[in-house]
Amino acid sequence: MNELAIDSNDLTKTYGSIRAVDGINLTVPRGAIYGFLGRNGAGKTTTIKMLLGLARPTAGAAHILGLDVSTERMAILQRTAFVSEKKTLYPSLTPTELVRFSRGFYPTWSDNSVGKYARLLEIPMKQRFEKLSNGNQTKVWLLLALSQGADLLILDEPTTALDPVSVDQLLHVLAEDGFDRGCTIFFSSHQLEEVERIAEYAGVIEQGKLLMESRLDDIKSEFRLITAAGNSLPAQTSSQVLSVVVEGNFYRYVVTKDADGFAAGLSQNGAAITNIAPLSLREIFLQLVRKEQ
Amino acid sequence: MYFWKCWRDTRSFFVVFLIIAAIVMPVAAMVCLGTHLVADFGTSAFSATFGLILMAVALGLGAIGAIHEFAENTAHFLFTKPRSRSYFVWAGWAVGFAELLAVATVNYVAGWLTLSRYSKNPFHSALFGPMTAHTFLDPLIFCLWAYCLTYSLTVLLHNGLKGLGASMGILFGFPLFVVAIRWRWHIDLPFPPNSIGSLPLAISSIIWILVAMLFVLAAQLVVERTEI
Numbered sequence: 001m002n003e004l005a006i007d008s009n010d011l012t013k014t015y016g017s018i019r020a021v022d023g024i025n026l027t028v029p030r031g032a033i034y035g036f037l038g039r040n041g042a043g044k045t046t047t048i049k050m051l052l053g054l055a056r057p058t059a060g061a062a063h064i065l066g067l068d069v070s071t072e073r074m075a076i077l078q079r080t081a082f083v084s085e086k087k088t089l090y091p092s093l094t095p096t097e098l099v100r101f102s103r104g105f106y107p108t109w110s111d112n113s114v115g116k117y118a119r120l121l122e123i124p125m126k127q128r129f130e131k132l133s134n135g136n137q138t139k140v141w142l143l144l145a146l147s148q149g150a151d152l153l154i155l156d157e158p159t160t161a162l163d164p165v166s167v168d169q170l171l172h173v174l175a176e177d178g179f180d181r182g183c184t185i186f187f188s189s190h191q192l193e194e195v196e197r198i199a200e201y202a203g204v205i206e207q208g209k210l211l212m213e214s215r216l217d218d219i220k221s222e223f224r225l226i227t228a229a230g231n232s233l234p235a236q237t238s239s240q241v242l243s244v245v246v247e248g249n250f251y252r253y254v255v256t257k258d259a260d261g262f263a264a265g266l267s268q269n270g271a272a273i274t275n276i277a278p279l280s281l282r283e284i285f286l287q288l289v290r291k292e293q
Numbered sequence: 294m295y296f297w298k299c300w301r302d303t304r305s306f307f308v309v310f311l312i313i314a315a316i317v318m319p320v321a322a323m324v325c326l327g328t329h330l331v332a333d334f335g336t337s338a339f340s341a342t343f344g345l346i347l348m349a350v351a352l353g354l355g356a357i358g359a360i361h362e363f364a365e366n367t368a369h370f371l372f373t374k375p376r377s378r379s380y381f382v383w384a385g386w387a388v389g390f391a392e393l394l395a396v397a398t399v400n401y402v403a404g405w406l407t408l409s410r411y412s413k414n415p416f417h418s419a420l421f422g423p424m425t426a427h428t429f430l431d432p433l434i435f436c437l438w439a440y441c442l443t444y445s446l447t448v449l450l451h452n453g454l455k456g457l458g459a460s461m462g463i464l465f466g467f468p469l470f471v472v473a474i475r476w477r478w479h480i481d482l483p484f485p486p487n488s489i490g491s492l493p494l495a496i497s498s499i500i501w502i503l504v505a506m507l508f509v510l511a512a513q514l515v516v517e518r519t520e521i
Contacts, residue, residue: 102374
């Protein structure tokens with residue numbers, strides 16, 4: 001059995017001269033919670049659309065749960081739940097009716113889950129969808145996805161319009177229930193704190209290119225902020241040095257890979273290393289995106 | 294599932310026209326009690342209202358029953374369900390078609406029951422002569438044609454009103470076009486439900502039904518290729 005829940009190979013999507021997704025290679029292990037990070041328009045939604053067969057790849061291939069997205073779409077959709085970036089549903093249907101509508105498509109559907117998540121997320125099940133607040137509309141999407149009994153959850157900006165309490169509930173549900181069921185969760189977001197809180201793996205996409213993909217712990221351990229004091233220290237960026245900020249005699253380097261080795265090199269140039277600190281995911285993300293720009 | 298949703302979307306329209314189809318002839322007969330109008334013109338009136346009611350139902354169901362996922366921004370929800378897009382196109386069509394047939398059946402049964410009660414010869418129209426199967430099959434085929442055209446155009450134009458408008462434009466404009474061609478070049482273009490060339494009417498009817506199906510097939514092919 002393929003150990004990857006999502007596996008893409010040079011997946012590319014172009015619209016005219018615009019390369020919305022530019023040859024990305026995703027590897028999402030089964031059972032993992034994977035945060036797909038990127039700014040608005042970076043290519044997250046287009047990637048997800050290709051994975052779900054809503055858009056055709058211009059080039060490349062992708063597999064979901066070991067199934068080819070271009071030829072085994074029905075089998076993939078049977079086992080995959082999806083929460084769209086656009087949280088619109090049939091306006092005249094109530095959440096109860098939407099449950100009734102969705103239930104028949106999935107043999108793994110769980111009415112117990114419907115009751116559980118409706119209570120937990122405090123969804124008014126008898127109100128027409130168009131009358132629900134934006135937050136509750138998002139919750140209905142989540143309810144339908146979580147009750148499907150899917151092996152893979154693909155969530156595109158799932159916390160849009162949710163209040164902090166609901167975000168907290170949702171992240172708790174994803175982390176606890178998803179883990180208990182052995183479900184893979186792939187969610188796109190630009191809310192870095194959410195990804196940092198529950199994801200084990202993260203990928204960063206910018207301008208259609210996957211800048212980085214790894215275990216979150218590995219990403220965090222790879223990047224360091226080195227503060228050094230000295231004169232005429234190197235101030236150029238490189239593949240190892242993502243950024244340099246010079247303030248008087250103080251140099252602040254954001255480095256990737258072998259921070260200790262880089263610091264040792266600075267010491268040999270007469271620098272005094274005043275601090276080597278880890279970076280938050282937000283700082284790493286900003287550094288990567290700025291470097292790409 | 295999707296059949297239920299299609300039924301839910303169209304049921305109000307369907308029920309209203311089902312009631313109209315059921316009561317139009319009995320009410321007309323009651324209004325005309327004590328006169329010879331039903332006996333003399335009941336059959337003619339019935340065959341005319343049969344086509345009118347069915348045409349209204351066909352156009353309405355075509356515009357309401359077609360998939361509105363693109364206009365409603367719900368395509369990403371529906372088309373990530375584990376069914377082919379062709380399933381959704383044909384399921385919506387099938388529900389509307391069943392409702393069209395139901396209205397036709399109810400109208401036909403109610404009409405003939407009424408005529409049988411008040412007229413000695415319900416199978417003969419003072420205006421149109423004897424009634425045959427084609428008297429009712431032809432309008433049914435034409436309405437099926439109109440339904441399929443409206444349904445397809447609604448799917449293709451992503452909007453019920455636009456689909457209805459385009460369909461009515463074709464349905465009412467094409468006969469004028471046919472007349473103009475005949476007048477200018479003496480060429481007879483076929484038009485449903487008339488015979489195509491020298492083909493028997495039954496064969497022509499089958500061809501018209503197949504053409505109607507082709508409209509839906511075209512809509513299916515476009516929906517299958519549409520990127521969301």
